[in-house]
Amino acid sequence: MKMKLSIGVPKSMKVAAMVQPWEDPLIGADVGELMAVADNLGFYKCMLGEHFIIPKEHIELSGDWYFHTVVALGVIGGQTKNLRLTSSISILPLQNPIVQAKAWSTLDWLTCGRAEPIFGVGWLKEEFDMLGVPFGKRGAMADEYAAAMIELWTKEDPEFEGEFVNFKNCGFGPKPVQQPHLPIWFGGDAPAVQRRVAKFGDGWSPFRTPPEKFPDCIDYIKSQPEYDGRSLEFFFALEMLNVGAQHEILDDPRAPGTSDKQKIIDQISWLKELGVTETIVPLPPGLTGKQAWIDRQTWVAEEIMPHI
Template sequence: MKLNVGVPKSMKVAAMVQPWEDPLSGDDVGNLMAQADLLGFNKCMLGEHFIIPQEHVALSGDWYFHTVVALGFIGGRTKNLRLSSSVSILPLQNPIVQAKAWSTLDWLSGGRTEALFGVGWLKEEFDILGVPFAKRGRMADEYLAAMIQLWTKDEPEFEGEFVKFKNVGFAPKPVQKGGVPIWLGGDAEAVMKRVAKFGNGWSPFRTPPESFPDCIDFIQSQPEYDGRHLDFFFALEMLNVGAHHEILDDPRAPGTVSKQKIIDQIGWLKELGITETIVPLPPGVADSEAYLDRLRWVAAEIMPAVRD
């Protein structure tokens, strides 16, 4: 099992944020991710929204980074930590611009990027940005196909409803063979079909962990799945977050200081087919030093016990 780490102060979702994050500066965040890198965590993850209607701020917060910009900063402070969105809202930005951002980050970081895309849920955000919410699924499929063309072809071309190009050059290409690994986030059947067609990994949001084996079977049964290796991410802390960021108070979500309970939880997730997770923080972390102590403890006590 690979252990990932969330980026502190990258969002203020009420169901997940803790008060110790408030005083952090950008330099503090960079220092904490540099330590996570040295401790051997697999990758950092952070979410994205561009603008939040006021009626959603209480639960969702309005503090979000642009994922590629933030990951570029973290990439400059780290050497091995992989750099992942969680999630980038695919239909809200031009796919050529997104492909350029991700390939730039991959080239500059030496091939450490993983793009986790979602189609979005907040209709008002789409309305403000002038993107048709009802077409977001079709747009996502086209955008992914177009981005793969740009990342992998010497003479890329694409003809679709939402994006068209030919007789163009596009460089730098991503360092990673086959382009930036594509993860898809979300729970709908359409998302799982998108994983089968395009994905290297799946990170659902509200899918119960117990459903993972059936979902994995569904993905791998799709006619467009070509047998490529797939990874699967789930963190128990996500059980505390509702579809619109409501607080659910699921008793499985909070972190614990019990080594054996954490090892048992991770073993259970692994049996379900999950390959990556985050060890949740216990409630009431006092400050950034206590957070760093938790990372050190997880690296020393948990990581060796669950390493594949």
């Protein structure tokens, strides 16, 4: 199976372990231009993260610059034709699931079936506190929210009764273009996340799980009684090895990008052997601006894509 190469959205966050100085002067039009370039080069997905509000003590490592994923992906979707539109991640418990279902189905409908969320439960308790969401219930909320969203996307007469979500005698449209519903991914590492993938998911995006453990985790997902044999995808980017659980900088030597073609191909082959189906080729350090980014991604498209 061919490895799918996705691409991060420049200036979509300022996590110290991942951001580069060349991104700082970019404006919105630049971001749209670069994503159009990525689309034309044949990259599979664009990906960007999400937080809503950051406590001051976390800004040094996490930054305070994050787009609303669906809004940003809608703009990017209007400037691209084939690039799939992915959050990495959207924090599922922080927004009402009816509102989230509406946002994602609208994005999917308007972009002719290109929306593909990765949901997570979140880790930043202070963010939950400021949004009035109970941090200790975020796992149970995520399970219920996912089930409620699928109900809205797939049923002509949606109905749901739960602890956190209730609706009946209602209509919901537009439905997603993708059938039976747009793909749902889950990001994170806990066994509860893996069980969520088994129950609801089309893909898993680990964060702090050591890559060597991916095969065991995939076996665990597929061993769950609620897994029905559907096809699953798995995303991991080596640059994530440089990011700690609370965005600490880890300086993992495998994380930085390189211009060594064979090394990149070998790294991707290694990930593929571990079960990964989608990845990002990390940027080398020290890029100098938009054109350097374009040159790098053009090189990846010409020199790496044909060999993986």
